Amino acid sequence: xxxxxxxxxxxxxxxxxxxxxxxxxxxxxxxxxxxxxxxxxxxxxxxxxxxxxxxxxxxxxxxxxxxxxxxxxxxxxxxxxxxxxxxxxxxxxxxxxxxxxxxxxxxxxxxxxxxxxxxxxxxxxxxxxxxxxxxxxxxxxxxxxxxxxxxxxxxxxxxxxxxxxxxxxxxxxxxxxxxxxxxxxxxxxxxxxxxxx
Numbered sequence: 546x547x548x549x550x551x552x553x554x555x556x557x558x559x560x561x562x563x564x565x566x567x568x569x570x571x572x573x574x575x576x577x578x579x580x581x582x583x584x585x586x587x588x589x590x591x592x593x594x595x596x597x598x599x600x601x602x603x604x605x606x607x608x609x610x611x612x613x614x615x616x617x618x619x620x621x622x623x624x625x626x627x628x629x630x631x632x633x634x635x636x637x638x639x640x641x642x643x644x645x646x647x648x649x650x651x652x653x654x655x656x657x658x659x660x661x662x663x664x665x666x667x668x669x670x671x672x673x674x675x676x677x678x679x680x681x682x683x684x685x686x687x688x689x690x691x692x693x694x695x696x697x698x699x700x701x702x703x704x705x706x707x708x709x710x711x712x713x714x715x716x717x718x719x720x721x722x723x724x725x726x727x728x729x730x731x732x733x734x735x736x737x738x739x740x741x742x
Contacts, residue, residue, distance in 0.1 A: 561738045563589055566611040572604060575659070578705040581728035585736040587612035588704040593656045593679055594664060601668065603675040605686035607656050608705035610697045613735040618724045619696045619715060627718075631693045631711050644710045646690050649683025651708050656680075684709060 563571045563586055573595045578588040589609050595602045610616055635642045656679055657665065669676040682688055685698035693699070696715050703712025720726055 558738070559586055559589075562586060562736050563609075563611050565738050566613055566736055567609075571609065571611075572602075578608060578701075581612060581614075581733070581736075583728055583733040583736070585612070585728075585733060587615060588701045590705055592659065594660050594668070601672065601675070603668070603672070603678060605656060605678050605682050606698060607652075607659065608698075608701035610701040610704075612728075614728065614732040615700065615719070615724075615726065616697060618719055618722075619700060622715065622718070623696055627696060627715070628693045631696075631714070632691065635691055635693070641710060642690075648702070648706075648709045649687065649690050652684045652702060652706065653680060653682065655706055 559577060560571065560574055563574060566586070571589065572591040574589050575592050576590045577586045578590055579586075581587050587610070589611050590607055591604075591609060593603065593605060593607055610619070635645060660668075660679065665676075668679070678686060683690060684702045685694060687694050687698075693711060696711070699709050699712035700715050701712070703709035703716065716726065725732075
């Protein structure tokens with residue numbers, strides 16, 4: 546099964562690996578949803594709200610695809626026009642659109658359950674615009690449920706939550722194209738980090 550459950554991270558090592566995978570320091574990571582056959586993170590969960598000095602940093606993308614192998618394969622699909630094809634499917638298939646709409650709503654609920662109730666109330670009162678970004682947007686902060694935005698985000702959301710028709714379809718498409726979803730004999734080299742002294 547592709548879908549994982551968010552597991553605690555090995556803070557130092559996983560964060561260093563994810564930094565290497567992404568090529569930048571990640572947002573505050575709260576867990577790893579899925580690992581490849583070598584044990585490297587493929588999807589990480591992040592905090593939708595974190596403190597940055599005196600202000601709150603609010604970011605509605607909870608699940609991040611970190612696996613370089615999957616990221617490259619999905620980028621290839623995007624370059625081939627698959628974002629537009631999924632948008633056309635949303636426009637032409639009412640059942641698919643309804644399932645995706647439900648996934649967007651579930652993503653917002655999932656995001657909010659990661660924010661303590663007291664903080665939710667404070668954000669709603671003091672920062673209404675940011676509060677709406679958390680509470681009203683869909684997968685990865687998508688505002689339009691007829692748009693797709695990013696296939697990487699949909700795949701990460703599907704792996705993290707298990708409820709995203711686009712993410713599921715993309716993974717099935719990759720598997721049908723024989724993309725080794727769980728890793729190759731060499732891809733682990735993109736994720737290896739030096740041991741700390």
